[in-house]
Amino acid sequence: MTPYELAQVAVKALDARRAKEIRMLKTTDVTTLADYFVICSGTSNTQIKALTESVEEAMEQVGEKPDHIEGHREGTWVLSDYGCVIVHIFSPEAREFYDLERLWSDAEEVDISAILTKD
Secondary structure, three states: HHOOOOHHHHHHHHHHHHOOEEEEOOOOOOOOOOEEEEEEOOOHHHHHHHHHHHHHHHHOOOOOOOEEEOOOOOOOOOEOOOOOOOEEOHHHHHHHOHHHHHHHOEEEOOOOOOOOOOO
């Protein structure tokens, strides 16, 4: 799978668990860390854990395992590193504090509206 397709898998998994404010940033031209960042918010520590597990399961189904997961114990922010895709799941407060969208404002935001479910 391409990095873009992997990022889409993560977005769909997050959307299925009702993550808030999902964003996909194409970071290929601004960093060597990853080709895509997927960023979202969860409404509680329980939801953040469920979102993390949903992404892990979806990525495993396409043959991808995380290189590294960080922040799991705190429950306010989880980073799942899949090499070419990094998934950030935040509490609303942690997301506002870290403000990755501003930090990586040079990255291109990818329109994901076509892959999100419509309520």
